[in-house]
Amino acid sequence: MANELDIYLFHKGEHRKAYRYMGAHFIDGGVVFRVWAPHARSVSVVGDFNSWNGENHHMNRINNEGIWELKIDGLNKMDLYKFKVEQADGNIVFKADPYGFYSELRPKTASILYDVPEFKWTDTRWMNKRTASFDKPVNIYEVHLGSWKLNEDGKWLNYREIAGELCDYVKSMNYTHVEIMPIGEYPLDDSWGYQGTGFYSVTSRYGTPEDFMYFINYMHKNNIGVILDWVPGHFCKDTHGLYRFDGTPTYEYQDFRRGENREWGTANFDLGRNEVQSFLISNVNFWFEEFHIDGIRIDAVANMLYLPTFENEDVRNQYGGKENLEAVEFFKKFNSVIHEDYPHCVVIGEDSTAWPNVTKKVEDGGLGFDGKWNMGWMNDTLKYFEVDPIFRKDYHGKLTFSFMYAFSENYILPLSHDEVVHGKKSILNKMPGFLQAQLANVRSLFAYQMFHPGKKLNFMGNEFAQGLEWRFYQELEWDLLNKDENRRMFYFSKDLNKLYLKERALWEDAGDTFQWIEHENHNGNMIIFMRNTRDGDEHIIGIFNFSGEAKYRYKVGVLVDSRYRVILNTDDIKYGGTGLTKRKIFTPIKEGWHFKEQHIEIDIQGNSVIFLKAEKSKKRNQKKKSE
Numbered sequence: 001m002a003n004e005l006d007i008y009l010f011h012k013g014e015h016r017k018a019y020r021y022m023g024a025h026f027i028d029g030g031v032v033f034r035v036w037a038p039h040a041r042s043v044s045v046v047g048d049f050n051s052w053n054g055e056n057h058h059m060n061r062i063n064n065e066g067i068w069e070l071k072i073d074g075l076n077k078m079d080l081y082k083f084k085v086e087q088a089d090g091n092i093v094f095k096a097d098p099y100g101f102y103s104e105l106r107p108k109t110a111s112i113l114y115d116v117p118e119f120k121w122t123d124t125r126w127m128n129k130r131t132a133s134f135d136k137p138v139n140i141y142e143v144h145l146g147s148w149k150l151n152e153d154g155k156w157l158n159y160r161e162i163a164g165e166l167c168d169y170v171k172s173m174n175y176t177h178v179e180i181m182p183i184g185e186y187p188l189d190d191s192w193g194y195q196g197t198g199f200y201s202v203t204s205r206y207g208t209p210e211d212f213m214y215f216i217n218y219m220h221k222n223n224i225g226v227i228l229d230w231v232p233g234h235f236c237k238d239t240h241g242l243y244r245f246d247g248t249p250t251y252e253y254q255d256f257r258r259g260e261n262r263e264w265g266t267a268n269f270d271l272g273r274n275e276v277q278s279f280l281i282s283n284v285n286f287w288f289e290e291f292h293i294d295g296i297r298i299d300a301v302a303n304m305l306y307l308p309t310f311e312n313e314d315v316r317n318q319y320g321g322k323e324n325l326e327a328v329e330f331f332k333k334f335n336s337v338i339h340e341d342y343p344h345c346v347v348i349g350e351d352s353t354a355w356p357n358v359t360k361k362v363e364d365g366g367l368g369f370d371g372k373w374n375m376g377w378m379n380d381t382l383k384y385f386e387v388d389p390i391f392r393k394d395y396h397g398k399l400t401f402s403f404m405y406a407f408s409e410n411y412i413l414p415l416s417h418d419e420v421v422h423g424k425k426s427i428l429n430k431m432p433g434f435l436q437a438q439l440a441n442v443r444s445l446f447a448y449q450m451f452h453p454g455k456k457l458n459f460m461g462n463e464f465a466q467g468l469e470w471r472f473y474q475e476l477e478w479d480l481l482n483k484d485e486n487r488r489m490f491y492f493s494k495d496l497n498k499l500y501l502k503e504r505a506l507w508e509d510a511g512d513t514f515q516w517i518e519h520e521n522h523n524g525n526m527i528i529f530m531r532n533t534r535d536g537d538e539h540i541i542g543i544f545n546f547s548g549e550a551k552y553r554y555k556v557g558v559l560v561d562s563r564y565r566v567i568l569n570t571d572d573i574k575y576g577g578t579g580l581t582k583r584k585i586f587t588p589i590k591e592g593w594h595f596k597e598q599h600i601e602i603d604i605q606g607n608s609v610i611f612l613k614a615e616k617s618k619k620r621n622q623k624k625k626s627e
Contacts, residue, residue: 019283080111082096089247138412149162167224232271234261234267237267294346295348381448403453406453515529517594526544
């Protein structure tokens with residue numbers, strides 16, 4: 001039964017689909033089990049089919065590197081099983097299958113015989129047109145499937161039930177993608193999936209693997225991309241999981257200081273070990289190949305790129321630096337392999353550091369990611385908005401600094417789940433003032449995010465100004481949509497997202513597509529800048545008044561001598577604003593301002609934003625044609 005090529009590739013760290021060899025597979029009337037446990041004294045297969053007694057089902061060690069194998073006839077799909085491992089020190093543990101395709105619902109921990117899931121896909125049109133290019137609108141709705149919405153009994157919805165409701169909602173709100181928080185099996189609800197035990201096992205909380213395939217297929221048929229949160233940095237230390245699988249560090253680093261993640265109480269993957277590389281690279285291929293996932297967001301990249309520091313221990317690499325050189329090489333290898341096999345899928349990194357060239361190609365000296373969360377923008381921006389407008393002049397640099405590096409990477413601007421938990425408050429309640437001022441600030445924040453260079457991400461509930469922090473055990477506060485102020489915020493988010501899709505100037509980030517108009521008005525809490533299309537054919541001016549006071553006849557230098565039309569006003573009455581700005585069209589005055597030959601004068605309410613789009617004059621069109 002041994003396949004020499006599979007074994008060779010697995011131990012060399014080059015197996016791209018190890019899940020088709022390792023684990024449990026139905027073959028010729030039986031099930032072939034394989035597991036890697038290099039220092040185990042013995043391994044048996046136990047399950048409900050043998051009363052959890054492995055005396056008659058001892059596995060055979062088929063090579064020196066520690067792969068164990070056994071075929072058992074007469075087993076059925078959905079039978080429960082584990083590996084009974086006699087560890088290096090003689091201790092007996094019962095381990096779930098690292099490559100298992102389905103698992104029991106917590107608190108139970110057994111693997112379920114399932115084999116590679118199969119599904120009749122009908123998303124060919126989507127699959128043929130998708131691309132990894134960021135040269136398109138990307139506006140992501142981040143979702144935790146267990147708390148977006150519950151059924152009438154307060155229970156989880158099935159993947160199939162979620163598919164229809166979530167897809168209709170996301171489409172109506174004009175998002176382009178959903179990003180699903182981790183759905184690999186995990187034992188603790190409180191971890192939200194970020195401390196996993198079943199990396200190949202779709203969590204049984206919401207249904208079967210085929211149910212999740214239905215979910216993805218449904219999204220694709222409605223032109224919604226699906227991005228999956230993926231956690232290759234660390235894993236749960238529960239006894240049935242990967243931790244000290246054979247009694248020694250197997251999937252984690254041998255060096256205790258590196259293998260133990262003391263901050264999160266987890267264990268860090270040994271990214272330099274070949275078998276672990278085969279496990280992780282194959283895992284992403286599993287999601288891309290078998291589930292048609294469009295992209296992954298790698299969680300906690302900084303935790304992987306840098307070596308840990310403790311009070312009395314400062315772990316260094318061989319050159320005396322803090323960089324985890326094995327992680328750097330892993331990311332380069334990983335991204336090269338993934339893009340070779342799945343060139344139309346995206347890999348996004350959540351990196352909170354200033355590590356250079358994260359999204360540059362590997363052959364050009366980068367790490368090879370397609371996108372990077374702009375954590376600096378998120379932290380600076382939220383810090384600014386939390387300050388009362390009276391004192392914002394002292395924080396003006398929080399707004400302007402991000403533009404100095406905005407084009408250094410392919411950035412995504414996240415307002416994610418991490419910012420609305422653990423006492424950080426909801427987006428709404430971060431804002432100063434009474435309710436109407438808070439709502440005005442939220443609208444301004446969303447408009448600033450949309451106008452700033454970079455792709456967009458918002459966590460569920462932000463779009464209608466949920467009041468409570470996110471709670472993984474409760475559904476969103478949907479009843480708030482019965483309130484006028486939340487309903488108006490809902491429609492504002494919907495219109496803002498639609499505008500983003502419509503206007504190329506808002507999503508064409510590469511090239512010369514940004515220009516400051518005013519950025520030094522600290523005391524006035526004002527910034528003004530321009531976004532234009534790469535071909536220069538269209539441009540939009542964003543006017544941001546982050547003070548608490550209205551500005552009257554405020555001068556704004558404009559690029560061309562043509563009319564400017566209001567395409568968004570966060571202070572519009574229909575969004576819950578005051579409607580201070582009455583005019584919809586502005587004609588430039590032939591007087592220089594902001595180093596431009598002409599300017600307009602505009603009234604703008606405090607804590608509000610206005611987008612102005614230049615109309616195309618006949619004169620400009622004729623000049624364009626002559627060129």
